[in-house]
Amino acid sequence: MTTQHFHNGTIWLGAGAQTEDSLVVQDGTVVASGSHAVAAVLDQVSSHDGAEFESIDLDGGFLMPSFGDGHAHPIFGGMEAEGPQVRSCTSVEEIIAEVKRYAEAHPDDDWITGASYDGSLVRDGLFDAEWLDRAVSDRPVVLRAWDYHTVWCNSRALELAGITAATPEPQIGEIPRRDDGSPLGTLREWGAIDLIDAVRPPHHDSVRLRALDRAADYYLARGVTWVQDAWVEPADVETYASASQQDRLKLRFNLAFYADPRRFTQQLPEMLSARRRIEELSDPFLTAQTVKFFADGVIENETGALIEPYCSSLHNHGMRVWEGDSLAEAVREVDAAGFQIHIHAIGDAAVRQALDAIEYTIRNNEARDRRPVIAHAQIIDSADLSRFAELGVIANMQPLWAQLDDLMTVLTVPRIGRERAVAQYRMRSVLDSGGHLAFGSDWPCTSGAPLEGLAVAVSRQTDDGEPDGGWTPEEILDVERSLDAYSAAVAHQAFADQRPDEWGVIRPGASADFIVLDSDPRTLLPQELSDAPVRRTYLRGVAVHSTD
Template sequence: MTAPDLLFTGGAVLTMDGSGDRDGVASVLAVAGGKVAAVGGAELLATRGPRTAVVDLAGGAVLPGFQDSHVHAVAGGLQQLDCDLSGVHGADAYRRLIAGHAARHDGAWVEGAGWYGDVFDGGFPTREFLDELVPDRPAAFASHDCHSLWVNSRALELAGIDERTPDPADGRIVRDTAGRPTGLLLEGAVDLVNHLRPTIDEDRLRRALRQAQDSLHAVGITAWQDAIIGEALGLPDNHDVYRAASDEGWLTSRVTGALWWPRGGGPQDVERLVARRASSRGRFTTTAVKIVQDGVCENLTAALGRPYVGHPGETGLSFFDPDVLREDVRDLVAAGFDLHLHAVGDRAVRECLDALEPVHPQQVRGDLRHQIAHIDLIDPADVERMARLGVIANIQPLWARQDPVLVDTKLPYLDEGHRHAHFVFGALHRAGVALAMGSDWPVSDPTPLWGVHTAVNRTAPPADPHALDERSQHDPLLPGERLPVLTALQGYTRVAARANRLDHVSGTLTPGLDADLVVLDRNPLEVPAAELGTLRVRATAVAGEFVHEAWDRTPTARPTPTA
């Protein structure tokens, strides 16, 4: 073996390619030419040469770079560039941020995102709150889950929304007891306002992607699946900015795109997406198609098998008729796409499985990687069916804790049976369902180590601003659904790489694969479970090149040549 470019030593090398609790652990990693050259023990130290840089892990660990299997990176970057409410939790904090932003920006609209409903009386914001802060211009703020839009009276007026405006088929205008719009628009109703909002130009999209990429690298992410490529949810088409970033060489991440499937799509849309897939290249590929089948429980739009508590006859929305969904899935699978299906409620999950079951033989033959994202609720019978069909569960582990937004704005709508079928990660894992981890950022924080912490403990990581209360931190949600640490880590590495169709280049520290790496300050397999959320990322590398560095003060921690 020729002298490597990098040697990692002095800690744990977690390859993520083992199946047992202690499998896949080594002590030295060699990197050459951007590839994993060798994994082993102290004998590899003899291969170092005069140009080899040595990284002393200082008791920490190096792992495959984390991958997020469900993220909206450009949307996250745009949110950070605007009035971002996601870093605080409370009506007074929102008031300060919105007022300050409005004072600093003189644009035609005041815009932002990231609010949580539990901070408001009744669980929902009102136009009156925004009217006090922004009385003279239209204002629009997307919820943290991106399924609701909070607007002021001026925005409602411009959109012509009043007590006579009918609800669209795929959404709702929230109204008070007199029938007047409250300022909250759900699901498809957001389009009544979104088409009036200022256009996001190419320069802003580029800045948003750069901002997002820096943020994701900082938490150890080297690859992701963008769960919406196309014009959707009030955001412009992000396809071309990804392709430009790849062509111009500043896309340092690997990105798999899930192309947006429109409601009412047909054969002509399949042809359009096939052409779009052929145009992606480099570090940006579009091998999947995203279909959203329902909404979310908090606003009663997730599709449930039984009515919401306190709302007789209300079972949520299925955005695609099940027969239409089966036809669309059949056509897209025939065109060679992986399906990325959004399903929150148990009825939506079943409808997605019903659509996937007829194409199961084609999945076996063609190695398609279909996945159902979120799965807040699932019928126990469908857990076994997911395993049998080989469908990947694309889960957002950070949601599986008893935080205020769940306890105050979601659980009250769920009956006892649904509460015990809630984020059943352990049951899915025991049944043999592959678990790919994602954040859904900007819906929730993208930090993989926070997701690992919550998946393992079923409580919130210590620094999460949305879950600092005693219950969130110490009272686990369905503790029997905890995951082993190694399983959670594999969900952000090996399994996510498979879901992202990147396992041929990354996801494990296997010789010959690209050296996509994350360096942690401690070994996640050795720290107490309660400390997983406090681990820090010291460096992130893609193909052997550091794209983020935050080395501590230990002199030997920084990579240094041996001579």
């Protein structure tokens, strides 16, 4: 038996709980916290010869449950290191130069693909194929935007995909066009993006496994030990299964199978088969208990579904992915199969449709512990706010988005107007109405660092401290509730309390999944919180990340 004694620091057990000064872990499981309980355990340990003992001096640090990420795309995130590095580019010319540099350095690449560019660099997020042609004209180039709902292609990619002036608008997608009807070069939503993916060769398995390794390292360095992969397709299942079989999973993942309304009838048996395959691996770091639905797109593309129309048109209410009652019936079917529901809903019309689908499912299926999730919930109509608590729905929000950055001021506010703009990301309102709030990042759309998101949750300000007093200050959360939303609340979303290695909490019997910070985050200014380093990350009592 291996015993670890954590001491000489602040040990935070969770929101509303008292702090302790010492903690004992045995074989990766918490056995005691607090001076008296710890002393009793240590007395027993000292009486057993041959027992391994480790004294861990926190050196004044702050130990708390590790973070979880309730909505992310780790393989996408890991893949951003492959291809031209456009994430940091601040102009179209910089992107073109980087694509040209990469193409010249990789003359044997048949396709040049990369992610993810800043869609706010160009008015309305509309990027022209001819701009990329200046970098590369003889090979196809495809770049994803940071919203991952948009791609920018050069003319050669459009040609290979057969996208012309005669191409009809796809189901669940949009092809922005020039005045003569020819495709501009920007494709919105997966109905249009699928036209490119149909002719683009897939990445090799080794590349995808490398991306997953990279994503795991990224997360562990930021204190995250569980991630909800919120968009999993068959190739991703293969990647995760291969990683498990090669003992390459470095943290906990749960997979959410993507439900496509165009082929859902065929998909459900495939989802059941994929879940069985993951279960047969018996890997404690890998589960597949969730199905992901998209109810709409994103406001920046005017594809988020709104009750009232966009400012640009009296008739444009955005895009509903599932028409009529089809979402409700599909949700009911996957719920009946024992899956957890996870619905992307950005606009208030999409949030209402998602709540209606969950209510329909509860009414028509047997009672059980569902913990359905609505991800993002960017705009919630006041009439629907109480329904989160009534239906037991978890609002998984991305706190980093609740600030007046370029995304908000350049793309979002002009599309929805100031009145609706101040009704976004009602995090405190969800909690105060009795609902569940858990945090996610949507990485790589935005940073996957929980402390950066928490800095915004407790201030509603940018890194520069703007605006004074915070944007929509009535939605500011206190630090403990914010820490809880990225730890215990995500663990609740993950059904961690039903697992033998429960995580997200510090109590006897729970897994020793911790992080150690240099300082107590409850005493830091928001800007200090954003920059606070994670000194160590523990998974089952093993230090899987350390800056020491």
